[in-house]
Amino acid sequence: MKPTEEDNKIINNRRDFIKTTAIAAAAFMIVPRHVLGRGFVAPSDRLSIAGIGVGGKGKSDIAMFAKSGRADISFLCDVDTRRAAESVKAFPKAKYYKDWREMLDKEHKNFDAVSVSTPDHNHAVQCLGAMQLGKHVFVQKPMAHDIYEARIMTQAAEKYKVVTQMGNQGASNDGTRILKEWYEAGLIGDVHTVHAWTDRPVWPQGISWSINKANVPNELDWDLWLGTAPYKEYVNKLVPFNWRGWWDYGTGALGDMGCHLLEAPFSVLNLKYAKDVQCSVGSVYVDEFQRGYFPESCPPSSHVTLTFPKTEKTNGDIAVHWMDGGIQPVRPAELGDKEIFGDGGSGTLFTGTKGKMMCDTYGLNPRLIPLSKNENLNVTQKYKRVIDGADGHYKQWVDACIAGYGKQELSSPFEIAGPLTEALLIANLAIRGYDLKIDELGEDVYPGRSAKLLWDNDSMRITNFDEVNQFVKREYREGWKSITL
Structure with missing residues (x-):
């Protein structure tokens, strides 16, 4: 039956009502933030x-x-x-x-x-x-x-x-950005050597797994905690912190503090991938006569030297020295007797052709050496600061996630953090290779000691000591698949 004029009027009124209601609802959803009040964040x-x-x-x-x-x-x-x-x-x-x-x-x-x-x-x-x-x-x-x-x-x-x-x-502190501005202003010339050091580890290293066996805490799912790592019986106090000293789970002092102490050199000098690495490590005495080496555990101290190829920020190769376990570089002659080297236990030192500069852990407290050079220092700010520095590191990521991929700058995205992390792990290759024992005719041989290991970045392997390449990509425990894209 054909609608009457009255029916059409009712239909049109209903359509207008639905349309108006929809517009009103949409307007409610996108109401300007200032109407909702200061500090309100839309869903x-x-x-x-x-x-x-x-x-x-x-x-x-x-x-x-x-x-x-x-x-x-x-x-x-x-x-x-x-x-x-x-x-x-x-x-x-x-x-x-x-x-x-x-x-x-x-x-x-x-x-x-x-x-x-x-x-x-x-x-x-x-x-x-x-x-x-x-x-x-x-x-x-x-x-x-x-x-x-x-x-x-x-x-x-x-x-x-x-x-x-x-x-x-x-990486979000002002210190790294200040060091970059000083370096690019030519205040210390061309950097050729970097030293970074830490007083860590503050957990056990250089020990045997067999000691301190214990029951798994009732609250801990040990199998899930192990995840990709080989199955082993629990040892006392492994969780929550001492796992850092065991190669199956942690990466030693380098993994713990290297990202904090070497971030500044990577940023200032635009370092990417190392080309060679060598090291020496400390040991422990197991009795009056014999030094003990425990390949399952990181050593109590180490000194690693990485060589990085020339970048657009340098005139030649850069030698980066890493020291842990309380080992420190030679104190700069330009530093006064009562002036603190780094922050006392840790620090980063840049040595250039015209001078030196250093900072504390996390890039804090940047200063030129001698300290008198910091008086009346006036260098133009080139790099935008992260609001709230280290604390702002977290909000920076949250804001970037909300904005979407590629929309906002970050201090340590994987494109930057990846090469930095790889450098630390290449250093650990040298440390682990130091204790690789090969039995030749009944004699213990350690070919990795005092060797300079050559790194092929494209193939991700050491070219002159193949035994250490087993640590480039470990085998996951049964039931866990190796990662792939």
Whole structure:
């Protein structure tokens, strides 16, 4: 039956009502922020984060993301309920998981980004699992346990177009930017040598695994904690901190502090990949006569020298010396007797053809040597500062994630953090090679000691000591697949 004039009037009125209501609803959704009040952040301007490893450093990481005012901590994952307890209390609305694989599988549609703060040996599988789902990633330093992992992660960030940041928060401090400005102003000439040193380790190293066997804490899922690493029985106090001293899980003092102390030289000199490395390491006495070497554990101290090829910021190769376990470089003659070298226990020293400059850990307290050169110093600022420095490192990533891939500058995205991490792991190749024993005719031979190892960056291998290449890409435990793009 054909509609009457009255019917058409009712239909048109209904259409107008629906149209008007839809416009009003849309207007409500995109109401200007100033109408909603100062400090309000629209739902579309918030980042939903899942934390993997939320005790210790992971706890402070997610707290800093929440402090940014633009992030929600939506999911928590940790294999240790005891360590996770404070984060669970701080974020009661966040759903909790023990297995990160289950969380990614079930919840990936419900969050935007992942923060990884677990032991080094699981960083790569967790980060890549998130990136392959299109999730932005923040990972604690070092970003990977193996060179191969670091290379794959760097490539994955670009392939999957996700926003990444490594947790070497000193990269966002003013210090590195000031050092760059001084160097580019020619204040110390051409840098040819860098020294970086730390008083760490502050955990056991140079010991045998067989000591201190213990029961697994009730709150800890030991199999999940091991993840990609070979199965071994638990030892006392391995968790939450002492794992750093064991090669199966950690990367020693280099992995712990290298990203903080060598970030400045990488940034100032635009270093990328080393071309050779050599080292010497300290040892421990197991009895009155014999020195003990324990290949499962990092040494108590080391001195590693990396050579980097000439960059557009230098006139030639650069020698970078790394020292840990309390070893320090020769004190600069230009430094007064009562003036502190670095920050006392750690620091970074640049030596150029016209002078020297140094800084503390995290790039803090940059200064020229002698210190009198810092008086009335006036160098034009060239590089934009990160608001709140190291604390702002977290908000910088949150803001970049919300803006989208490639939209905002970051202090330590994987394209920068990857080569830095690889350099530290190449240094560890030399350290591990130092204790590789080869039995020739019943005699113990250590061919890696006092050798200069030559690195082929394209093939990711040492060309003159093949035995050490087993550490470039380790074999994962049965049940864990090696990462690949």
